[in-house]
Amino acid sequence: MKLSATQIAWRAAQDIEDGAYVNLGIGFPEMVAKFQPPGRQAIFHTENGILGFGEAPAAGSEDWDLINAGKKAVTIKPGTAFFHHADSFAMVRGGHLDVAILGAYEVAETGDLANWSTGPKGVPAVGGAMDLVHGAKRVAVITDHVTKDGKPKLVQRCSLPLTGVGCVTRIYTSHAVIDIESGHFVLREKLAGLSFDELQSMTGATLHAPQPVADLVAPSL
Amino acid sequence: MDKTLPDLATAVAGIKDGATVMIGGFGGSGAPIELIHALIDRFVATGHPRDLTVVNNNAGNGHVGLAALIEQGMVRKLICSFPRSADPVVFTERYLAGKIELELVPQGTLAERIRAGGAGIPAFYTPTSFGTDLAQGKPVEVFDGRSYVQERWLKADVALVKAHLGDRLGNLTYRMAARNFNPLMCMAAATTIVQVSRIVAPGEIDPEAVITPGIFVQGVVEVAKPAQEETLNRMGAVYPEAAA
Numbered sequence: 281m282k283l284s285a286t287q288i289a290w291r292a293a294q295d296i297e298d299g300a301y302v303n304l305g306i307g308f309p310e311m312v313a314k315f316q317p318p319g320r321q322a323i324f325h326t327e328n329g330i331l332g333f334g335e336a337p338a339a340g341s342e343d344w345d346l347i348n349a350g351k352k353a354v355t356i357k358p359g360t361a362f363f364h365h366a367d368s369f370a371m372v373r374g375g376h377l378d379v380a381i382l383g384a385y386e387v388a389e390t391g392d393l394a395n396w397s398t399g400p401k402g403v404p405a406v407g408g409a410m411d412l413v414h415g416a417k418r419v420a421v422i423t424d425h426v427t428k429d430g431k432p433k434l435v436q437r438c439s440l441p442l443t444g445v446g447c448v449t450r451i452y453t454s455h456a457v458i459d460i461e462s463g464h465f466v467l468r469e470k471l472a473g474l475s476f477d478e479l480q481s482m483t484g485a486t487l488h489a490p491q492p493v494a495d496l497v498a499p500s501l
Numbered sequence: 502m503d504k505t506l507p508d509l510a511t512a513v514a515g516i517k518d519g520a521t522v523m524i525g526g527f528g529g530s531g532a533p534i535e536l537i538h539a540l541i542d543r544f545v546a547t548g549h550p551r552d553l554t555v556v557n558n559n560a561g562n563g564h565v566g567l568a569a570l571i572e573q574g575m576v577r578k579l580i581c582s583f584p585r586s587a588d589p590v591v592f593t594e595r596y597l598a599g600k601i602e603l604e605l606v607p608q609g610t611l612a613e614r615i616r617a618g619g620a621g622i623p624a625f626y627t628p629t630s631f632g633t634d635l636a637q638g639k640p641v642e643v644f645d646g647r648s649y650v651q652e653r654w655l656k657a658d659v660a661l662v663k664a665h666l667g668d669r670l671g672n673l674t675y676r677m678a679a680r681n682f683n684p685l686m687c688m689a690a691a692t693t694i695v696q697v698s699r700i701v702a703p704g705e706i707d708p709e710a711v712i713t714p715g716i717f718v719q720g721v722v723e724v725a726k727p728a729q730e731e732t733l734n735r736m737g738a739v740y741p742e743a744a745a
Contacts, residue, residue, distance in 0.1 A: 326678075327608060328678050329527075329680055329681050330678050344730070344732065345678055347527075347528065347529075347530050351731075356677070363680070364684045364685060365558075365609075368609075368612070369608070372609055373609060392632075403584050404584075405583045405585045406606075407583040408609060410609075410629045410630045410635065411607050411610065411629045414628035414631075444631075445631060
């Protein structure tokens with residue numbers, strides 16, 4: 281029993297306020313855009329120089345000058361703005377984004393994030409991840425609670441190369457919603473059928489629950 | 502003053518062995534494919550230029566554009582943020598074989614280093630990469646209680662850039678998200694060569710709409726219907742074609 285990737289994206293989308301400026305990391309986090317609650321409209325930022333872009337065009341009508349950071353075709357809509365890369369990252373580092381949502385290999389209780397390198401093998405690639413973790417008012421991670429081998433992804437200290445130090449503020453996992461406060465994992469929501477002890481056993485650092493923990497619920501998607 | 506160039510071969514004729522060349526674009530959008538291919542043509546015919554240091558966000562895709570430049574063995578070192586793509590095999594094989602050097606730079610730091618190079622700022626401090634492997638060996642300073650990493654400017658001998666409209670004074674506009682690194686690279690190179698879809702008379706670009714003022718541009722060449730890397734790759738294109 282756990283949330284699917286789609287359901288994790290849905291849950292993360294519920295916390296994005298109307299009018300928020302939001303950057304979604306490439307891949308899995310892009311899915312968050314599909315689940316904006318009715319009546320709210322976030323303005324999405326992409327590193328390659330677009331604010332307020334729209335959904336993917338129909339196949340065959342792509343314009344390859346109009347892509348997102350994942351190199352996928354997007355569309356313009358009323359209010360779209362274009363800008364160059366230095367302005368784009370001024371928006372990021374300058375504290376102008378409200379929310380950045382990223383994937384993770386590991387998140388530490390200190391807020392350290394590892395999401396760009398699995399070690400010295402292969403070709404290293406960082407893109408905008410190290411910039412995005414600095415500057416956005418909220419830096420959230422969406423991830424499975426454990427690795428494919430069942431090992432904790434929420435840990436005391438990251439073992440993989442860091443993307444940023446003390447940067448993550450909230451984690452949405454397949455099993456829980458956890459805030460990072462003063463170097464602690466603070467549990468806010470967990471699946472109703474899961475005991476605190478079961479969740480703790482899947483987590484590589486101490487979970488704190490100073491307040492009643494709400495049920496983590498998401499619709500079937 | 503007339504900065505227009507008669508053809509692509511003339512545009513790339515001055516690039517020397519060992520040069521640092523900034524190449525605009527983010528993936529295929531804003532990539533000056535025709536200028537890159539003209540540089541490859543020159544290399545195939547003359548063996549020059551080689552040992553290039555190339556600055557680009559990526560490392561090419563498929564077997565056209567930047568990937569083709571790397572495939573020819575013209576690039577000694579690549580400075581980029583994200584050397585992955587849908588088909589990164591050309592760079593990946595050469596990198597894993599130790600045949601090309603990689604300087605990996607976070608994307609925003611890459612953009613700002615180029616901007617700084619063009620703006621006469623030799624170094625700056627950024628929060629990006631603090632506490633990570635990419636900050637190793639770089640000075641760190643604390644400002645208002647937070648740690649920042651010192652990064653240095655990045656300049657080039659030549660920038661190869663793609664724009665939309667250009668006049669003979671070098672004033673440029675860009676098309677949508679094809680802008681990306683292009684205006685920054687125009688500022689940071691000693692010689693900036695731009696391919697534009699159309700050369701217009703001075704005055705035809707509304708001064709309010711100029712994105713790159715002509716002072717940053719040394720040469721403009723018209724490529725009326727520029728190829729898109731994505732479209733070429735979907736056709737399985739290889740450059741030069743004889744290599745197929």
